[in-house]
Amino acid sequence: MSAVCAALASDPVLAEHYATFRNRSEGALDPALVALVKQAVATVHGIDAAPIDESALDEGTRAAIAYARRMPFEHTAITDEEAAAVVAHLGEPGFVAFSVVTALADAECRAALVDLPGLAGA
Structure with missing residues (x-):
């Protein structure tokens, strides 16, 4: 169970x-x-x-992974060109889903690092 889900355990809905x-x-x-x-x-x-072995990844996937790496601490420095490369690879709906998945992955990591379930009394 993710740290966020564990922290929300007291509210099942x-x-x-x-x-x-x-x-x-x-x-x-x-x-x-x-x-x-x-x-x-x-x-x-x-x-x-564990570093990601990017040798077998296509250019679009490598661009998406590079973007994902920057989201947690460098999101304001991501350029329009970097975003456009991910949109070109995933399409606009895919880019939106990718952005949500990346943001939630960041939130899950942060929640785990501060023991959010413990803080929430879960």
Whole structure:
């Protein structure tokens, strides 16, 4: 169970809505990309030390992973060109889903790092 879901455990309805939202966002993307995004964000936060082997990835996926790595701490420095490369790779709906998945991965990492379930009394 994710740290955010664990923190929401005292409110089953809210926990279910969060999980549904997260699952639908992830479901709009290729599961392999979702896994890579989560790994990239976790690595940025120091939670996952395993580097991503990008040698077999296509250019669009590499651009998306580079974007995901910048979201947690450098989001204001992401250029229009970098965003356009991800949009070109995923399409506009895919870019929106990718942005949500990346933001939620960041939130999940931050929640785990501060023990949000413990703070919430879950």
